[in-house]
Every structure is written in C-alpha cells, then in structure tokens.
Amino acid sequence: LLSRRLFAQSGRLLSLAASQRRPMTSSNASSQEPGDTLAIDDDFDPDLLPLGDIRRYPNHRPLDCGQRVFLAVGSGVACLAAPWRDDMISAFGETTGEWALRLLRDDMLANEEGRRILAERPRIRTVEGGGSIDLEALRRLPEGSLGRAYADFLDRYGYSPDHRRTVCFVDDPELAYVMQRYREIHDLNHVLLGQGTDFLGEVVVKWFEAFQTGLPMCVTGAFLGSLRLRPKQTRRYLQEGGYLAYALRTGSDADLTINYYFERNWHQPLAEVRQQLRIEEPPNLK
Amino acid sequence: FIPKMQCRQLLRCISRSPATSSSSCFGVARRQVHQPGGFDTSFGFEEVEPGQKQDRVNQVFNPVSNSYDVMNDLMSAGLHRCWKRRFVASANPRPGWRVVDVAGGTGDIALGLLEWSRKLPGRAPPPVRVAPGDGSVDSFREAAERQTAAAEAEAPASCTVSVVDPSPSMMQVGSAKASAKGSTFASSIQWLEGRAESLPLDEASSDLYTIAFGMRNCTDLPGVLREAHRVLKPYGRFACLEFCSVENPLLSILYDEYSFRVIPPMGLLVAGDWDSYEYLVESIRRFPHQTLFANMMREAGFSAVNYEVLWPGVCCIHSGYKLPSV
Numbered sequence: 001l002l003s004r005r006l007f008a009q010s011g012r013l014l015s016l017a018a019s020q021r022r023p024m025t026s027s028n029a030s031s032q033e034p035g036d037t038l039a040i041d042d043d044f045d046p047d048l049l050p051l052g053d054i055r056r057y058p059n060h061r062p063l064d065c066g067q068r069v070f071l072a073v074g075s076g077v078a079c080l081a082a083p084w085r086d087d088m089i090s091a092f093g094e095t096t097g098e099w100a101l102r103l104l105r106d107d108m109l110a111n112e113e114g115r116r117i118l119a120e121r122p123r124i125r126t127v128e129g130g131g132s133i134d135l136e137a138l139r140r141l142p143e144g145s146l147g148r149a150y151a152d153f154l155d156r157y158g159y160s161p162d163h164r165r166t167v168c169f170v171d172d173p174e175l176a177y178v179m180q181r182y183r184e185i186h187d188l189n190h191v192l193l194g195q196g197t198d199f200l201g202e203v204v205v206k207w208f209e210a211f212q213t214g215l216p217m218c219v220t221g222a223f224l225g226s227l228r229l230r231p232k233q234t235r236r237y238l239q240e241g242g243y244l245a246y247a248l249r250t251g252s253d254a255d256l257t258i259n260y261y262f263e264r265n266w267h268q269p270l271a272e273v274r275q276q277l278r279i280e281e282p283p284n285l286k
Numbered sequence: 287f288i289p290k291m292q293c294r295q296l297l298r299c300i301s302r303s304p305a306t307s308s309s310s311c312f313g314v315a316r317r318q319v320h321q322p323g324g325f326d327t328s329f330g331f332e333e334v335e336p337g338q339k340q341d342r343v344n345q346v347f348n349p350v351s352n353s354y355d356v357m358n359d360l361m362s363a364g365l366h367r368c369w370k371r372r373f374v375a376s377a378n379p380r381p382g383w384r385v386v387d388v389a390g391g392t393g394d395i396a397l398g399l400l401e402w403s404r405k406l407p408g409r410a411p412p413p414v415r416v417a418p419g420d421g422s423v424d425s426f427r428e429a430a431e432r433q434t435a436a437a438e439a440e441a442p443a444s445c446t447v448s449v450v451d452p453s454p455s456m457m458q459v460g461s462a463k464a465s466a467k468g469s470t471f472a473s474s475i476q477w478l479e480g481r482a483e484s485l486p487l488d489e490a491s492s493d494l495y496t497i498a499f500g501m502r503n504c505t506d507l508p509g510v511l512r513e514a515h516r517v518l519k520p521y522g523r524f525a526c527l528e529f530c531s532v533e534n535p536l537l538s539i540l541y542d543e544y545s546f547r548v549i550p551p552m553g554l555l556v557a558g559d560w561d562s563y564e565y566l567v568e569s570i571r572r573f574p575h576q577t578l579f580a581n582m583m584r585e586a587g588f589s590a591v592n593y594e595v596l597w598p599g600v601c602c603i604h605s606g607y608k609l610p611s612v
Contacts, residue, residue, distance in 0.1 A: 061560065067551055074555040082301035087558055 057176060061168045063095070071095045071169070080224065087165060093217035094169035094179060100214040101175040107256060108178065114259035121177050122263050124184035129162035132263055146273050147266030149191050157197055159187065178258070182213055185258055192257060192274060193250065194282035199225065200233040204247045211251030212258070222247075236285045246283050254279045292359060299353040299556050351455040353557040354392055360556065361549055366499075369596050373498055373527040374398040376594070376603055381406065383445040383493040386517060388482045388510075389500020391456025393463050396447040396475050399496070403445040448476045448492075450485055482510040490519045498527040499601075502573045511586035520610035524588055528579075529570040530595060530602040537599055545570070576602050 053062040063071065072095040078088040108114030125131025138151035154160065164183050170176040186205070193208060195201030203225045210218035226244075229237055237243045255277045265273065274281065358366045379385050379399045387396045414430045437443075451457050457477045464472040480486040482497070482504050495514045504510045514524050532538040545567040553563030574582070576593050583591045588606030595602040 063551075064547065067547055070548070071551045071554070074551065078300050078555055081297060085301070085558070087554065091554065 056171065057173045059166045059168045060171075060173075060176070062171060063169055068095050068169075076220070079221075083225070083228075089217065089221075090165045090167075090183070091169060093183075093215060094167055096216040097179060098170065098172075098175065100216065101170065101178050104182070104213050104215075104256075104258065105175060105178045108259055111256070111259045113261050114256070117181065117259065117261060118174065118177070122261075123180070124161050124188075124262065125164075126160065126162055129160075131161070133161055135160075138266060141267060144269050144271070145266065146191070146262070146268050146270050149270050150188060150266075153187065153191050161187070181258055182209075182215070185262075188262055189257055191270070192277065192279050193247075198233075199229055200237060200243060203229065203237070204243050207244070207247035208251045208254070211248075212254070212256055239285075241283060242285065243283065246280065250280050292356070295356050296360070296556065299356045351391070351453065351459050354456065354459070355394075357553060357556055357563070360552060365598075369527060369601055370394055370398055370498060372596055373496070373525065373603055374402045376605065377402075377494055377496055377523065377525045379403045379445040379494055381444050384491060385445050385447045385494040385496060386485065386487060386492040387447050387449045388485070388495070388497040388514075389451055389503065390449045390496070390498065391451040391453055391460055393449065393457075393460030393475070395496055395498045396449050396460070397464060397467060397471060399447055399494075400444050400471055400474055404443055444470075444474055445494075446474050446476070448478055448487065450478045450480045450482070450487070452479065452481050454479055483513060485513050485517055487517045489516050490522075492517050493519055493522050495522065495524045496526075499529070501526055501528045501579075502569045507574070507579075507582055508586060511583055511588070515587045515608055518608040520608060522608045524583070524604075524606045524608070526579075526604040527601060528573060528604070529600055530573075530576045530593075532599050533595075534599055541600060576604070579604060 055062065071091055075088045075091040075095065078085060079092050082088065105118070108118055123131040124133060126133050126135060135151055135154070138147040139155075141148040141151075161184065164180075167176045167179045167183070170179050186209070189205050189208060190197065190201065193205055195204050203222060206218050206222040206225060209215070210222045226234075226237065235242075257277060260273075260277060271281075362369075374395065377399065379402060381403050383403070385396075385399055387399065390396050414426070414433050449457065449460065451460075457479070461472070461475070461477055464475050478486050482500065483506050495518055497510075497514075501507070501510065511524075518524065532541050546564075549567055550560045550564045554560040557563070573579075576595070580591045580593055583604060583606045587608065589609045591604070591606040593602050593604045
C-alpha cells in the first residue's frame with residue numbers, strides 16, 4: 001500500500017523532475033504553476049535579480065545540494081541519537097520530504113476541501129500566535145466534540161499549537177505550507193486516533209501518517225521507533241488486534257486528515273468526524 | 287584519530303539541546319521555550335525585525351555556550367588548539383604578571399596562560415621542610431600548604447588572569463573547566479562580567495592584555511583598543527588572535543564555501559542553532575584587513591605593532607606594546 005502511494009504517480013513525477021527550475025523572483029513566484037516553467041515573463045530584468053540566496057517565504061533557508069545531503073544524513077543520525085530533539089526531526093522531514101510533499105499536494109488538489117485549504121492556507125495557531133484558535137472557546141464546547149477533545153489533549157500534556165516550528169528547508173512555498181499543515185495536524189491525528197504521546201502512541205500515529213503522507217520521516221520513524229518500545233508496549237503493539245494492526249488498517253483505509261478543514265468543524269462530535277474520515281475507533285488494551 | 291573524550295562530548299551536545307519537558311516524546315516532539323532568533327515568524331505573515339547588533343552578541347553566545355568548545359573543535363578540525371597554543375607562546379606570560387583576558391568566556395586562553403607561566407624553566411617548587419618526630423600525613427600536608435603559600439606570596443609560581451566576558455553562561459563553562467583542573471588554577475583566575483569597551487579594571491593594572499577570537503564581536507574597535515591601552519601598564523603587551531582576510535585565492539574560495547555552506551548546518555546539528563553560527567561566519571568577513579587593524583592599533587597608541595599569520599592563513603596574531611607616555 002505504501003509503494004502504491006509512493007510509485008503510483010511516477011509518470012507525472014518524472015516529468016516534473018525533468019522540467020528545469022529557472023530562477024524565480026519573489027514577484028512571479030506565486031503565479032507559477034508546477035510544470036509551467038517555460039512561461040515567458042516579459043517583465044524579466046536580469047539586472048534586478050536579487051544577489052545571494054532567494055528567500056521565497058519568511059524563515060526560508062535555501063539549501064544547496066551538498067547542504068541538503070549533509071543535513072539529511074546528520075539530522076537522521078541526530079533523530080536516532082536524540083529523538084526528543086524536535087528541530088532535528090523537523091529538519092529531517094523537510095530535507096527528505098520534497099517528493100512525498102509533491103504527491104501529497106496533488107492529492108490535496110484533487111480533493112475539494114483540500115483545494116480550499118491550499119487556497120486559504122489556514123494556520124493552526126492560537127490567536128496570540130497569529131492564527132485563529134481560541135483555546136478558551138474550544139474548552140467550552142460540549143463534551144465529545146472535536147474541539148473539546150483537542151483542547152483536553154493540549155491541556156493534559158501542557159502543549160500549545162504555537163510550539164510547532166516553522167518550515168524552513170523546503171524551497172517551494174506551497175510545499176512548505178503542506179509540510180507546515182502536516183505538522184500542525186499531528187496533534188489532531190493524536191486526537192482522532194485516540195493515542196497519547198508516549199512512545200507507543202507516537203509510533204501508532206507515525207504509522208498512520210506514513211500511510212497518509214508517505215513522508216520518509218514518518219516511515220523511518222515508525223519503523224525505527226517501534227524498535228525502542230518497552231516489552232509491555234511491544235506486546236500490546238504486536239498482539240492480535242493490537243495497535244500495529246490498528247495502525248496499518250486505519251492508515252490504509254482512512255481519508256487524508258490533511259484534507260479536513262478542522263478550523264470549521266470544532267463543534268462536530270468526534271465520533272462523527274471519525275466516521276466521516278473512515279477512522280476506526282481505537283482498541284482499548286489498557 | 288579522534289579522542290574518545292571528544293566523541294563523547296559531541297554526542298552529549300547532539301542529545302542535549304533543545305530541552306523539552308515531556309520525557310517520552312517520540313516523533314514530533316515539543317519544546318517549551320522559543321529560542322531567540324529562531325523560528326518565530328508566522329508562515330506567510332509579517333517578518334520578525336532583526337535585533338540590535340549589541341544585544342545580538344549576547345543572544346548569540348548564551349544558547350551556544352554549552353556546545354561552544356565542541357563546535358570549535360568541529361569547525362576548525364582541532365586546529366584552534368594549535369592556534370591558541372601558539373598565541374599563548376607568543377604572549378609569553380611570566381609568573382607574577384597580571385593578565386587580562388577579554389572575551390575569554392570558556393577559559394581556553396586563561397588556562398593556557400596559567401599553564402605556560404607555571405611550566406617556564408627554572409621554577410622548581412621549593413622542598414618542604416617538616417619538623418622531625420611528627421611524621422603523620424596531616425602535619426606534612428599542613429606544613430606543605432603553609433610553605434607553598436609562603437613561597438607563592440614571595441615569588442609567585444604563575445601569573446594571575448582576570449577574564450572579562452559579557453556572557454555569564456560562557457564564564458560558567460569556563461569556571462567549571464578551571465575547577466576540574468585543580469584549585470591552583472581556579473584560584474588564579476578571576477571571572478568578571480563586562481564588555482571590552484568598558485573594562486571593570488583600573489588604569490595601568492595589567493602586564494598583558496589578550497583577546498582571542500573576540501575582537502570580531504566588538505562593535506567599537508577603536509574604543510576597545512583605547513580601553514586596552516588604558517588598562518595596560520607601561521611596557522605592557524597587547525595580543526590579539528583573530529580571523530583575518532585570506533590572501534591565498536584558492537584557500538579563500540574553499541574557506542568561503544566551507545564557512546557559509548557547512549558551518550551553519552553543523553551548528554544546527556550540534557548546537558541546535560543555525561542563526562548564531564551564520565552570524566559568526568559573517569562577523570569574520572566584516573572584520574578589517576590585518577594591515578588596517580594594525581593601523582588602528584597604532585592610532586590607539588600602541589608601538590611596535592606587528593602581526594603574524596598562522597597556518598593555514600585564516601587567522602593571525604596582532605601584537606603591540608604600550609610605551610610610557612612622555
């Protein structure tokens with residue numbers, strides 16, 4: 001199933017990879033379509049090209065090929081040595097995820113709600129952090145609603161949506177937004193799958209995300225993270241009807257959560273959201 | 287051959303930063319504290335205003351202090367130790383000298399200066415004379431301490447170093463290193479918080495002024511040089527180790543590529559901070575040419591100004607003397 005996701009659209013990918021990237025100025029960056037690289041730009045003035053690296057969005061850090069390889073390998077090693085280092089996990093995901101992000105972006109474009117998300121680019125951040133989430137309002141929602149479950153999750157672990165790092169190593173701004181959206185959806189995936197943030201919960205969510213997004217960071221994280229489980233967790237993970245089976249089943253059957261417009265559906269009951277996205281109820285093996 | 291200690295330190299650095307509160311957090315982990323100069327801007331919204339240059343230096347050095355030494359080793363492939371040893375040798379502190387080491391937070395130079403002055407030939411410790419009859423270990427130890435203290439007071443065995451640094455976290459690392467080396471080292475170093483433009487020291491109080499890899503972080507170079515001239519005694523020596531403009535064109539190309547392409551990602555991997563190391567390599571480029579800096583030293587009042595470029599040509603030692611005012 002993973003290989004289906006990764007290789008199914010290889011034909012389209014090959015044509016994309018073969019098309020040359022010409023230097024983009026910030027003025028015409030947003031109007032470029034993927035693949036439309038030979039469009040004639042009458043306003044192009046070579047004297048006005050900016051010197052140095054072209055930053056296509058705030059916090060963008062352009063990397064050249066050698067730097068990308070160096071960071072990918074280095075952050076991969078650092079992720080294994082120190083999995084609590086979120087900046088290394090972010091860096092690993094961003095440097096290795098371009099291909100998968102393209103596929104994901106195309107899937108979003110194919111879906112109506114996903115296209116709306118790509119057009120409006122909503123951010124899951126608190127109002128103080130520049131987004132639209134009002135945590136107090138979410139806490140006041142009825143028990144069993146999506147927003148209330150999310151607020152409870154954040155309160156239980158002391159998290160805030162503002163803790164997410166901003167994407168910086170992805171060159172295309174739209175792909176950078178897709179990566180940023182994926183990162184902000186992660187907590188909501190926890191809520192939808194009913195998993196906590198202990199190792200086992202994280203591995204289950206990583207498997208789910210690996211199937212949904214195909215990001216190498218998720219795939220390697222799911223594989224290698226499961227090696228670090230404690231014995232009791234491993235039993236619950238591997239048993240018949242256990243978490244691994246649940247993760248694999250749900251991951252392959254469910255609709256893409258990145259296409260769900262969470263910001264408009266906080267009031268929906270969680271069970272209905274799960275039904276709509278074809279996510280099974282999580283097994284209770286405690 | 288890379289020593290095991292350095293590998294262990296490197297692993298400790300990679301696994302240390304940035305700290306999070308939840309202990310078992312795998313996958314997309316959280317962090318509780320926003321690093322300064324980090325990922326604070328909203329995607330697609332307004333950009334963060336760049337901070338003031340003066341505050342930037344402190345902001346740069348406080349978070350990187352723990353991994354500073356490891357990053358120095360990685361960035362220079364261990365060469366910085368050779369440069370610092372050559373610097374200490376050329377500064378040549380004698381026992382009894384009062385040395386001021388500016389921007390010497392982690393104490394590399396201070397400890398090197400102490401070791402150099404202790405190991406100068408002709409400084410054998412005096413033999414300990416104990417009264418006969420009482421052969422216990424405690425009485426011998428007490429007698430030894432008393433006699434060494436007396437010998438120290440009369441003819442000191444090493445110089446004394448006052449380290450001035452604007453970053454307290456760097457000095458914490460340094461004082462930990464000094465205590466690990468022994469009480470004799472720790473007691474000969476004084477850690478003062480302050481900036482190079484206004485040193486917390488009296489006029490004409492030091493025999494030697496050293497600054498290693500700190501001059502590029504100073505905003506007012508003539509001010510720093512005037513202050514150095516002020517605190518030095520007549521015939522006191524000024525020594526500055528700093529990165530310089532590379533003359534060799536091939537080396538210059540390799541050096542630029544390495545500085546701008548390799549060092550910031552390495553900083554992200556080891557110290558968790560890309561911006562600080564990008565700032566460091568940019569501050570090296572902004573530093574004046576070695577001949578221009580030598581002229582600035584002459585304008586500040588130093589005589590017999592000279593500079594010596596160290597192998598492979600990326601850093602040099604500037605030295606000058608303060609002559610007594612006529």
